[in-house]
Amino acid sequence: MNTLADTASPDSADTGSSLWQDAWIRLRRNKPAVGGAYVLLFLIVISLLTPWIAPYDYEVQNLDLGASPPSAQHWLGTDVFGRDLLTQIMYGGRVSLMVGFIATAVALLIGVTWGAVAGYVGGRLDAAMMRIVDILYALPFMIFIVLLMVVFGRNILLLFLAIGAVEWLTMARIMRSQVQSLRQQEFVEAAISLGLSQSAIIRRHVVPNALGPIIVYTTLTIPSVMLLEAFLSFLGLGIQPPKTSWGLLISFGAETMEEYPWLLIFPGLALTVTLFSLNFLGDGLRDALDVRGSKD
Amino acid sequence: MKHTYRKCTHLLAGVSALIVVSLVGCGVGESNVVIGNREGILHLGNASEPTGLDPHVVTTTDASRILGALFEGLVTRNPWTLEPEPGVAERWEISTDGLIYTFHINPKAVWSNGEPITASDYVWTWKRALHPKTGNRNAYLLYVIDNAEAFATGAIDDFGEVGVKALEEAILQVTLRGPTPHFLVQLMHHSSYALHPETILKHGEMTDRFTQWTRPENFVGNGPFILEEWAMNRYIKVGKSPTYWDRDKVSLNGVVFYPIEDDNIEERMFRVDQLHRTFTLPLDKIPAYSTMPDTPFRTAPYLGSYFYVVNNLRAPTDDVRVRKALALAVDREKIARTIMYDSVIPAYGVVPPFIPHYTPPAPFAFNPERARELLAEAGYPDGEGWPGLEITYNTSEAHRKIAIAIQQMWKKNLGVEITLANQEWKVYVETVNQKDYQVARMGWIGDVYPSSFLELFLTDGGNNDSGYSDPRFDDLLISKGGQSVTREERYRYMQQAEALLMDAMPIIPIYSYTTRLLQHPSVEGMPLNVTQSINLKYAELVPGRTLPDSIR
Numbered sequence: 001m002n003t004l005a006d007t008a009s010p011d012s013a014d015t016g017s018s019l020w021q022d023a024w025i026r027l028r029r030n031k032p033a034v035g036g037a038y039v040l041l042f043l044i045v046i047s048l049l050t051p052w053i054a055p056y057d058y059e060v061q062n063l064d065l066g067a068s069p070p071s072a073q074h075w076l077g078t079d080v081f082g083r084d085l086l087t088q089i090m091y092g093g094r095v096s097l098m099v100g101f102i103a104t105a106v107a108l109l110i111g112v113t114w115g116a117v118a119g120y121v122g123g124r125l126d127a128a129m130m131r132i133v134d135i136l137y138a139l140p141f142m143i144f145i146v147l148l149m150v151v152f153g154r155n156i157l158l159l160f161l162a163i164g165a166v167e168w169l170t171m172a173r174i175m176r177s178q179v180q181s182l183r184q185q186e187f188v189e190a191a192i193s194l195g196l197s198q199s200a201i202i203r204r205h206v207v208p209n210a211l212g213p214i215i216v217y218t219t220l221t222i223p224s225v226m227l228l229e230a231f232l233s234f235l236g237l238g239i240q241p242p243k244t245s246w247g248l249l250i251s252f253g254a255e256t257m258e259e260y261p262w263l264l265i266f267p268g269l270a271l272t273v274t275l276f277s278l279n280f281l282g283d284g285l286r287d288a289l290d291v292r293g294s295k296d
Numbered sequence: 297m298k299h300t301y302r303k304c305t306h307l308l309a310g311v312s313a314l315i316v317v318s319l320v321g322c323g324v325g326e327s328n329v330v331i332g333n334r335e336g337i338l339h340l341g342n343a344s345e346p347t348g349l350d351p352h353v354v355t356t357t358d359a360s361r362i363l364g365a366l367f368e369g370l371v372t373r374n375p376w377t378l379e380p381e382p383g384v385a386e387r388w389e390i391s392t393d394g395l396i397y398t399f400h401i402n403p404k405a406v407w408s409n410g411e412p413i414t415a416s417d418y419v420w421t422w423k424r425a426l427h428p429k430t431g432n433r434n435a436y437l438l439y440v441i442d443n444a445e446a447f448a449t450g451a452i453d454d455f456g457e458v459g460v461k462a463l464e465e466a467i468l469q470v471t472l473r474g475p476t477p478h479f480l481v482q483l484m485h486h487s488s489y490a491l492h493p494e495t496i497l498k499h500g501e502m503t504d505r506f507t508q509w510t511r512p513e514n515f516v517g518n519g520p521f522i523l524e525e526w527a528m529n530r531y532i533k534v535g536k537s538p539t540y541w542d543r544d545k546v547s548l549n550g551v552v553f554y555p556i557e558d559d560n561i562e563e564r565m566f567r568v569d570q571l572h573r574t575f576t577l578p579l580d581k582i583p584a585y586s587t588m589p590d591t592p593f594r595t596a597p598y599l600g601s602y603f604y605v606v607n608n609l610r611a612p613t614d615d616v617r618v619r620k621a622l623a624l625a626v627d628r629e630k631i632a633r634t635i636m637y638d639s640v641i642p643a644y645g646v647v648p649p650f651i652p653h654y655t656p657p658a659p660f661a662f663n664p665e666r667a668r669e670l671l672a673e674a675g676y677p678d679g680e681g682w683p684g685l686e687i688t689y690n691t692s693e694a695h696r697k698i699a700i701a702i703q704q705m706w707k708k709n710l711g712v713e714i715t716l717a718n719q720e721w722k723v724y725v726e727t728v729n730q731k732d733y734q735v736a737r738m739g740w741i742g743d744v745y746p747s748s749f750l751e752l753f754l755t756d757g758g759n760n761d762s763g764y765s766d767p768r769f770d771d772l773l774i775s776k777g778g779q780s781v782t783r784e785e786r787y788r789y790m791q792q793a794e795a796l797l798m799d800a801m802p803i804i805p806i807y808s809y810t811t812r813l814l815q816h817p818s819v820e821g822m823p824l825n826v827t828q829s830i831n832l833k834y835a836e837l838v839p840g841r842t843l844p845d846s847i848r
Contacts (some may be wrong), residue, residue: 219511
């Protein structure tokens with residue numbers, strides 16, 4: 001925000017840069033955000049390539065070896081079954097990142113649409129839509145997820161959707177309050193008087209201006225769904241061995257942290273690095289996209 | 297002295313962090329073990345707080361241990377040989393058909409208030425034990441007595457028809473419904489101890505539960521120890537009884553039982569000399585303790601079997617070849633050696649291989665080639681066409697580890713895909729009872745006679761979760777085995793029954809349980825045995841012995 005002065009200066013207006021170009025420039029100047037983005041990109045690439053580059057097969061056990069500390073053969077050591085921990089973390093990352101992104105995307109899609117419509121249309125529709133949100137809020141989410149899993153069976157993709165389906169509620173509320181304040185603004189009134197359709201106004205003017213809080217909330221949602229997945233898997237409703245995720249590796253590692261600390265430290269490190277990167281990137285994005293903050 | 301252990305146990309109730317601090321605090325003065333060795337007081341870790349001390353109410357091991365100190369049965373268990381030896385009964389006669397037992401009560405055997413124990417006390421107590429209103433969950437152990445089951449289920453009202461008679465003041469006659477060579481073993485169970493009728497009637501009706509009679513100020517027993525103090529959730533203290541008939545043999549002056557549910561805390565207490573013996577030892581601590589010089593770690597076989605019960609009524613495990621293939625493809629030796637740190641015994645049958653006088657049928661061997669052949673014969677060569685199989689287990693770290701190892705063994709040796717499903721305990725029990733599973737983890741604790749394990753597989757048996765049913769097996773167990781007079785004959789039929797059972801492989805045996813615990817070197821006379829029973833009458837403390845320094 002200390003960059004307000006130059007972006008509002010006449011020369012930048014002369015170059016005619018768009019909202020997105022401005023945002024991109026601001027984001028690139030934010031070093032932690034760029035760093036976070038690179039780390040995330042790296043993790044995503046590793047995850048995509050895991051089946052080809054993993055040093056060992058994630059299922060193959062070597063019971064006689066058992067839990068061994070980091071060594072030349074096993075850089076991060078092995079678990080109690082003698083399985084390579086690096087391989088486990090790589091495969092676990094695929095699941096954790098996937099659940100993080102898919103569940104959050106589901107939550108975003110439902111939450112933003114729901115909140116934007118309710119907030120923009122207002123009146124009875126708003127009341128009805130928000131009461132539905134209230135009712136769903138009142139449902140204990142565990143029961144809801146358990147029900148979904150029982151009805152549709154154990155399936156990773158469904159698990160992602162189920163988590164997303166309970167995480168969208170807060171998103172909808174945030175969006176709605178943003179939209180309500182935005183629709184009083186002059187540029188929205190201008191758009192209405194120019195005769196734009198309601199859906200066009202929501203898409204072109206309302207949603208982009210509400211992005212700041214949404215992005216911040218999204219970066220918070222991703223880690224929380226990763227942890228939720230670990231919790232569900234631990235209860236027997238999510239991923240089952242030999243498949244794994246970071247959350248599962250951490251919860252199992254915690255059981256033997258006195259005897260085999262590396263089983264907790266390395267998966268914990270992987271999750272921490274990811275969450276930090278996400279937070280830095282999210283902060284940077286919010287600063288970059290906060291148009292009202294910068295053009296006031 | 298009383299002071300010291302009180303100070304320490306106080307802290308038990310607190311948070312675990314506090315406990316560590318407080319134990320260090322206790323260490324400043326003399327420890328429980330040092331004082332206990334000097335004064336003859338044994339300090340025992342005892343798992344959890346007993347729900348009560350009424351032998352007809354409680355069912356758990358922790359309570360059973362305390363009751364074993366406060367009462368004595370007609371016969372009592374020798375902790376070394378496990379054979380019955382005289383308790384309240386100084387001798388007994390068994391009729392040649394094995395149906396009538398005549399017990400002669402020791403004239404020196406008295407209640408802790410000095411009154412003599414009579415045969416009619418037993419008649420009264422067993423009436424209470426079997427009475428439907430008492431709600432005794434162990435009543436079935438007395439069903440071997442003629443008409444006992446009919447009385448307990450309300451089919452008859454007159455206890456006079458049940459096969460228990462006081463012939464004279466000191467002579468008790470018991471008539472059984474069939475020859476039962478292990479009847480004397482059942483008499484060692486706490487549910488068949490005699491109670492003092494007047495004491496119970498003073499505090500309520502005969503069949504009342506949870507009355508004041510079990511409070512230390514009211515308690516009347518007949519064992520080597522008397523109840524001195526019961527500090528809820530902290531400890532239960534018993535002292536040597538001045539009236540016990542065999543008191544000259546009792547070496548200890550008292551025993552303190554501590555309910556410690558967290559085995560990590562128990563291990564820490566032992567390390568700082570607060571306990572003479574722990575109830576158990578956490579699995580992951582075994583490697584450190586087993587390599588310690590002069591280790592206090594003790595382990596012994598325990599009469600329990602850990603196995604995977606297989607649903608015999610559902611495809612693909614309704615095919616005996618599939619069940620056998622699965623059983624042959626599990627490398628039990630490796631599981632026991634690695635995941636369980638050599639703390640269990642690989643099992644190849646239902647009955648643990650260390651019941652005295654019983655020889656189990658010849659075991660099968662780990663044989664992946666034969667397993668693949670059997671699976672191919674069943675129509676799944678190298679796992680082709682395999683419909684999938686799910687292992688259900690109750691959520692626990694150890695069960696999960698074993699399931700993951702077996703999942704991989706089956707995949708590697710048979711090429712079949714296995715999924716795992718863990719469930720919370722109560723859900724899991726329901727799932728298994730409803731036979732809504734394919735393969736499920738199961739543990740079973742029995743007693744020193746093989747039928748306590750084999751009974752699980754009787755057709756329509758209450759705990760028969762596998763769906764196994766074979767009239768030949770039922771016949772061997774009930775008609776042939778049940779009517780045998782001698783143990784040799786009976787066990788021969790049991791062995792045939794087990795061989796028949798393992799040929800159908802309704803379960804996949806994995807290992808036999810062991811007891812593992814820490815015991816201070818000053819403790820003598822408490823051998824670890826397959827029943828996990830302690831006879832405190834024989835326990836002794838030898839002062840001057842200390843734990844190895846490497847423990848701290």
